[in-house]
Amino acid sequence: VVGLVTIALEGMQKVMVYNALGQILLNKEANGDVLQLDLSGFENGLYWIKVMAQNGSVVRSFVISR
16 A cells, blocks of 8 residues: 555654654554554655654654655
8 A cells, every 4th residue: 555654663662753844743652563654645745753662762754755
């Protein structure tokens, strides 16, 4: 399915997706090491994803372009 994103990180606790204005568009609790997100409803643009785990957090940017 187009728009599905899989995130894998050991000890993952929470995943948040932000738009370019810093608004939280998605805030999901994670209770495992793999989480699948459906981003098919998101507009084209630049986004940031923050993944929080037991041992810290990771932030990465990504672009949606269709």
